[in-house]
Amino acid sequence: MTEYTVTPFQNEPFTDFSRPENKQAMEAALLKVKAELGRDYPLRIGSEKVMTEQKIVSVNPGNVDQVIGHVSKATQDLAENAMNAALNTFETWKKTTAVDRACYLFRAAKLMRERKHEFSALMVYEAGKNWAEADADTAEAIDFMEYYGREMIRLSETHTHRPLTKLPGEENRLTYIPLGVGIVIPPWNFPLAICVGITAAAVVSGNTVLLKPASVTPVIAHKFVELMEEVGLPDGVINFIPGSGAEVGDYLTSHPKTRFISFTGSKEIGLRINRLAAQTNEGQIWMKRVIAEMGGKDGIVVDETADLEEAAKAIVASAFGFQGQKCSAGSRVIAVASVYDRIVQLVKEHTEKLTVGLPELNYPLGPVSDQQAYDKILAYIEIGKTEGRLLVGGGKAQGNGYYIEPTVFTDVDGRARIMQEEIFGPVLAIAKAKDYKEAIALYNDTEFGLTGSYFSQDEARIAYALEEMHCGNMYVNRKCTGALVGVHPFGGFNMSGTDSKAGGHDYLLLYTQAKLTSRKL
Known part of the structure; x- marks a missing residue:
């Protein structure tokens, strides 16, 4: 021994x-x-x-x-x-x-x-x-x-x-x-x-x-x-x-x-x-x-008390890290009406700073995995153009590979396909809610339940979110990706697995x- x-x-x-x-x-x-x-x-x-x-x-x-x-x-x-x-x-x-x-x-x-x-x-x-x-x-x-x-x-x-x-x-x-x-x-x-x-x-x-x-x-x-x-x-x-x-x-x-x-x-x-x-x-x-x-259709909820700059940074990192090819990727955002326009603007600004190119040269965003994924994601982007307002991106990116622009849609209905179906690519959908309770209800309206984030400075609302947001890994005032072994045991509810x-x-x-x-x- x-x-x-x-x-x-x-x-x-x-x-x-x-x-x-x-x-x-x-x-x-x-x-x-x-x-x-x-x-x-x-x-x-x-x-x-x-x-x-x-x-x-x-x-x-x-x-x-x-x-x-x-x-x-x-x-x-x-x-x-x-x-x-x-x-x-x-x-x-x-x-x-x-x-x-x-x-x-x-x-x-x-x-x-x-x-x-x-x-x-x-x-x-x-x-x-x-x-x-x-x-x-x-x-x-x-x-x-x-x-x-x-x-x-x-x-x-x-x-x-x-x-x-x-x-x-x-x-x-x-x-x-x-x-x-x-x-x-x-x-x-x-x-x-x-x-x-x-x-x-x-x-x-x-x-x-x-x-x-x-x-x-x-x-x-x-x-x-x-x-x-x-x-x-x-x-x-x-x-x-x-x-x-x-x-x-x-x-x-x-x-x-x-x-x-x-x-x-x-x-x-x-x-x-x-x-x-x-x-x-x-x-x-x-x-x-x-x-x-x-897998998942993970989301980030933002209320009017949140630090909006920090929320926007976390949204972009969660949505586009590794081209959105993570089961924990934050592909949905639900923001309350009073800060919706500001969040949209901040997300736009941060997304437009991202560049796409060869991973060997260490670009922030690289290619998606293969031809099948490339075709699927581009098809979802076309669906998104009928379900929301295209804010950023929306097509292929240059390069001798499977490159796609980081893409953001706004004014998306909670039941839209790009809000419900796992795309597994650099596509983000943003929806509006009248208040934080409706935002959390919209977050829960999915067959998945892997990760989620809630941005707020109100302790009572945070307590409500911690109890009501139905996911295996729930984060507060941080991105919804990046689980660490031993720190954030990882796995989700519903169709996200066992x-x-x-x-x-x-x-x-x-x-x-x-x-x-x-x-x-």
Whole structure:
């Protein structure tokens, strides 16, 4: 058993790129990563590295002539092989101590910290993130490994730190044991942080996994798998199987040996996974567990007592950070009538300061993810032109990639499509309310419930908002994006998912099952 002293968890600091030495280090990392683009990447099934003829071609969304890598594509037969490898490894991995499992994460976090800019640089190229967004993504990945390692150790010691009620003549103990083999399906928008987070949570809890990354960003996921191999994680704990959702994803979700599915992505795919997982197949002896974070239509409410300048800055940051491609993005604003015009003007001024360009050159806004997203967002902008008044943007931006202008619509009805449907792009809709209670009611009028912000200086109104705004992560006088591991456990209500609080004290319980043992003395 590994000797380890648990130190208090601390969030990984963000890099200040205004410092010349940090800027130079990032530029060096970009050059290093750029020289390695275009490689072929294998599947990882148990101890085998498998190259396939069919490949997923990862392309830089900010420069579509640049290929990031060719990633081998799994078939159902290869997925079955990966399932068998995971099942075999589970029999030994589940017996590994919590401390030993955690120490793999701690070692990986240390190496990722040392190579932080390289991981971030790869996301700049593959995901279209600017330097700060990529740096925050890498920092969050490090945080997840550090945090979940400590949490697993804490859970393994619960029987001593939080003992059960004593009963004379019996020895009773509650332990948390792993579930089995899980399917891990992370999104493309946080291609490192969420990929690392949901994978690390599963394996540190004693499970083995089949990791099926998003087809838009498979290379950064492979870089994480390589890192875990480097720190000595046993073969078969993480099996890397990129592939088609319809072919591989559905097959594994329906597989009788799958014990759980951890998914982050769209509402539509999340609901499909939930339906498939609910069906019992031949040979299946358990109900599958679904851990899903599915998206949002998040909003910011502003009343007449608010600091309007601060509110406007938060609105623009929430709406357009990473081109609005966050499930927490603030794509709606509801302002009370008396300050509506002023908020609109301030949002316009701040949005017009944003420039769009190549992430490698660290423009504030970069491209959206791919052609499908590009077409969808532009179609929503055309819908918006019929549902509100175009204030800023409204079309394509220049560049050899999927660039769209930051777009703002005002005077939008609460039931309009651009106020109700998740666009997942740089599009903001602003609506007017007669007072703060109507504004909060408009905020709640959506099928989602992930994040929300309320700007006010009135304590009674803030108390009302805290109770009445129905979302998993509720913020006051700050933006509705930027949840920190351990600080803001993250997950939402309604169609935003299962309210599984990533980065929170109860998250690992979703990857374990509680076993009570009772012995008569």
